Amino acid sequence: MSALDWAALPSLIYFATSPSTGTRDATTIFSPEGRLYQVEYALEAISHAGTALGILAQDGIVLAAERKVTSKLLEQDTSAEKLYILNDNMICAVAGMTADANILINYARQAAQRYLLTYDVDIPCEQLVRRLCDLKQGYTQHGGLRPFGVSFIYAGWDAQRQFQLYQSNPSGNYGGWKATSVGANNASAQSLLKQDYKEDCDLKEACGMAVKVLSKTMDSTTxxxxxxxxxxxxxxxxxxxYHHLWSGEEIMALLREHGLAKEEEADSG
Known part of the structure; x- marks a missing residue:
C-alpha cells in the first residue's frame, strides 16, 4: 500500500467498525441489542404518515385513510392516493412513502393476474399478502438494499375464509385483524377501535365507526x-x-350523517 493508503487506513477501519455506521446504517447487521435499525427507521417514517384504518364487519370491510394536504396551493388530484385496487376481490390502504407503495402494488397486481391466468381463479387473499410480504422481507436481508418505507392494510374476500383484513409492515411481518390502523396517531386509533368495535357490526356501522375514529385522530380539526x-x-x-372507492359526494354524505362535515361545505349542500 502507498503512504496515502496507509494514512487512510485508520479512518476506514473506524468507519467499518463504528457503531453509528456499522449497525445503524447497514440493513443486514444486528446491533449489540439485537435490533435492525433500518427496519425501525422505516417504521418510524410510517408513524409520520397519514392515518389509515380498516374494520371488518359481518357483511364486508371498510378502509379509510387520511389524505394530508401539504399546501393550499397544491392542486388536488381527484384520484385516490391512499387506497388501491389489487384485483376484483382485494383492495388496500397504504401509509408511508407513496413511491415505495407503487412498486409493491404493481408487484401484487401482477402476482394476482399471473395466478388468475394459471389457475383460472382469483388468488386467495392471504396468499397474495404472503407473496408481497416475502418481497418486503427480502429487502431487510440483503446488503445494498433498504426496507420499503410503507405499511399496508389489505381488505379482501375469498371462498375459503370469506371476508378478511390483514396488516403488514416494512419488516415483512403480517397478521389478520378485526380492526386495525397504521400511520400517525396509531396508538390512539387502535385504542378507539378496541373500545368501539363490535363482533356483529354491519358495514354501515363500520363506516360510521371509521369516520368517527378519523375525526378524533386526524391532525385537522375539520x-x-x-x-x-x-x-x-x-x-x-x-x-x-364488489369493491367500491367512494366519491367525494358519498364521503360528504357520510360526514353529514354523523355531524362531522366541514361547516362551509355542509351549508353549501
Missing amino acids: LSSEKIEFATVGKTKEGKI
Missing part, C-alpha cells in the same frame, strides 16, 4: 372529502363480491 378517502368491499344481494 373533515372534508378532500382530506379523507373511503373504500368498501362487500357482497351484493345476488352474492357477487
Whole structure:
C-alpha cells in the first residue's frame, strides 16, 4: 500500500467498525441489542404518515385513510392516493412513502393476474399478502438494499375464509385483524377501535365507526372529502363480491350523517 493508503487506513477501519455506521446504517447487521435499525427507521417514517384504518364487519370491510394536504396551493388530484385496487376481490390502504407503495402494488397486481391466468381463479387473499410480504422481507436481508418505507392494510374476500383484513409492515411481518390502523396517531386509533368495535357490526356501522375514529385522530380539526378517502368491499344481494372507492359526494354524505362535515361545505349542500 502507498503512504496515502496507509494514512487512510485508520479512518476506514473506524468507519467499518463504528457503531453509528456499522449497525445503524447497514440493513443486514444486528446491533449489540439485537435490533435492525433500518427496519425501525422505516417504521418510524410510517408513524409520520397519514392515518389509515380498516374494520371488518359481518357483511364486508371498510378502509379509510387520511389524505394530508401539504399546501393550499397544491392542486388536488381527484384520484385516490391512499387506497388501491389489487384485483376484483382485494383492495388496500397504504401509509408511508407513496413511491415505495407503487412498486409493491404493481408487484401484487401482477402476482394476482399471473395466478388468475394459471389457475383460472382469483388468488386467495392471504396468499397474495404472503407473496408481497416475502418481497418486503427480502429487502431487510440483503446488503445494498433498504426496507420499503410503507405499511399496508389489505381488505379482501375469498371462498375459503370469506371476508378478511390483514396488516403488514416494512419488516415483512403480517397478521389478520378485526380492526386495525397504521400511520400517525396509531396508538390512539387502535385504542378507539378496541373500545368501539363490535363482533356483529354491519358495514354501515363500520363506516360510521371509521369516520368517527378519523375525526378524533386526524391532525385537522375539520373533515372534508378532500382530506379523507373511503373504500368498501362487500357482497351484493345476488352474492357477487364488489369493491367500491367512494366519491367525494358519498364521503360528504357520510360526514353529514354523523355531524362531522366541514361547516362551509355542509351549508353549501
